[in-house]
Amino acid sequence: DTGVSQDPRHKITKRGQNVTFRCDPISEHNRLYWYRQTLGQGPEFLTYFQNEAQLEKSRLLSDRFSAERPKGSFSTLEIQRTEQGDSAMYLCASSDQGGPTDTQYFGPGTRLTVL
Amino acid sequence: AQTVTQSQPEMSVQEAETVTLSCTYDTSESDYYLFWYKQPPSRQMILVIRQEAYKQQNATENRFSVNFQKAAKSFSLKISDSQLGDAAMYFCAYRSYRGRGGSNYKLTFGKGTLLTVNP
Numbered sequence: 001d002t003g004v005s006q007d008p009r010h011k012i013t014k015r016g017q018n019v020t021f022r023c024d025p026i027s028e029h030n031r032l033y034w035y036r037q038t039l040g041q042g043p044e045f046l047t048y049f050q051n052e053a054q055l056e057k058s059r060l061l062s063d064r065f066s067a068e069r070p071k072g073s074f075s076t077l078e079i080q081r082t083e084q085g086d087s088a089m090y091l092c093a094s095s096d097q098g099g100p101t102d103t104q105y106f107g108p109g110t111r112l113t114v115l
Numbered sequence: 116a117q118t119v120t121q122s123q124p125e126m127s128v129q130e131a132e133t134v135t136l137s138c139t140y141d142t143s144e145s146d147y148y149l150f151w152y153k154q155p156p157s158r159q160m161i162l163v164i165r166q167e168a169y170k171q172q173n174a175t176e177n178r179f180s181v182n183f184q185k186a187a188k189s190f191s192l193k194i195s196d197s198q199l200g201d202a203a204m205y206f207c208a209y210r211s212y213r214g215r216g217g218s219n220y221k222l223t224f225g226k227g228t229l230l231t232v233n234p
Binding site: 031033035040041042043044045048056058091093095102103104105106107108109 | 119158159160162165206210220222223225226227
C-alpha cells in the first residue's frame with residue numbers, strides 16, 4: 001500500500017505534556033498538508049509544505065504547534081504543553097504538484113485525547 | 116475568504132434508492148475546484164468526485180454524479196443505487212485554482228452530512 005500513513009493512530013496524553021505525530025506522504029508527492037478535525041466538524045487547515053519549505057500556516061497553529069518536513073519526505077507535527085482543547089483528529093494529506101488537479105489524498109489520522 | 120455550507124447534517128436513504136446531498140459555497144474567485152470526500156466511520160477520508168469550475172460538464176464517477184451550478188454557487192452530490200457501503204460522513208470542499216501562491220492550495224471544508232443507508 002503506497003497511501004498516506006500516519007503514526008501513531010491514537011495518542012492519549014496528560015495536559016501539559018508534549019506530543020509528536022508523524023506523517024509519511026505518498027512517495028512522489030511534493031506537497032504535504034496538516035488539518036485538524038474536531039467532533040462534528042469538517043477538517044480545518046493548519047499548515048502546508050512544498051518539499052521542505054513550510055509555505056503557509058493557519059492562525060489555528062498557535063506558538064505551541066510546530067511542523068517540520070526536513071528532507072521533503074515525511075513530516076512531523078509537535079504540540080507542546082498540550083491543552084484539553086487540542087483534543088482532535090489530526091489529518092495529514094499529500095498531493096502531486098504535477099498532477100492534473102493537485103488532488104489531496106488523506107491519511108487515516110492521529111486521534112489525540114488530552115486528559 | 117471562501118466558505119462552504121452543507122445544510123443537511125444528516126440524511127438517510129433506502130438501499131438501491133437515490134439520494135442527493137447539498138452543498139453551497141461562497142467565493143469571489145472565478146476559477147476553483149470543488150470536491151466531495153467520504154469519511155466512513157473510523158476510516159480515512161477518500162475522494163469521491165471532483166469538479167473543475169471552468170468545466171461546464173458535470174463530473175460523474177460510476178454511481179456518483181454532481182450537479183454543479185456555478186452561478187448559484189451550488190455543488191450537490193447524487194448517489195444512485197445506494198449501497199450499504201455508502202454509509203459515511205460526506206464532506207464538500209473548495210480549493211482555489213492553483214498558481215497564485217501557497218495559500219491557495221488548502222481545502223476549505225463544510226461541516227459534513229452524515230448519510231445512513233437503510234437495508
